[in-house]
Amino acid sequence: MDIALLTLNDFTAYLNQAFKIRISDEIQLDAELIELTKLNNYSPLERNPFSIILRTEQKNEYYEQGIFTVEHPEKGYLDIFLTPLGFDSVGMKYEAVFS
Template sequence: MDIALLTLNDFDTLINNVFTIRISDEVQLEAELIELTKLNNYSPLERNPFSIVFRTEQKNEYYEQGIFIVVHPEKGDLQLFLSPLGFDDVGMKYEAVFS
């Protein structure tokens, strides 16, 4: 998938799917896609901005924001900038924003 061409619709059928976030060669986290949000269009680009949120089962630790490989078994690898959002009752949430 070419990140520049992705839209919110590309993720509609992937909600509640499990992805793998490759933090490093040694660390890989399972993460569920739990949220899709359409954002206000503040840019001249044709694509409407949106965000997606993944949740891991991490309870006490998290990884700083950065670029990670997010893998879906059918859609392949995406290189995404993920930011930690905080913990909920299940685990840590990470967000990717597409502007």
């Protein structure tokens, strides 16, 4: 799937579902899609900007921002830029912004 064509609606059905974040060939993190947010549109592009937040069960460590492969059994594979947001009571949250 072309990442430039993704919209918020492409992720709605997957809210609260399990994903995997592939950090490297050796490291995969179990994650859950916990939040979808429509963002203000300041761009001339047709797509309305949005963000998604994935949460892992990491308690103390996290990975720096970068492009990682995010996998879902139905959605397939997406290479997206993830930024660590911080820990909550469950684990580490990572955000991807699509503008």
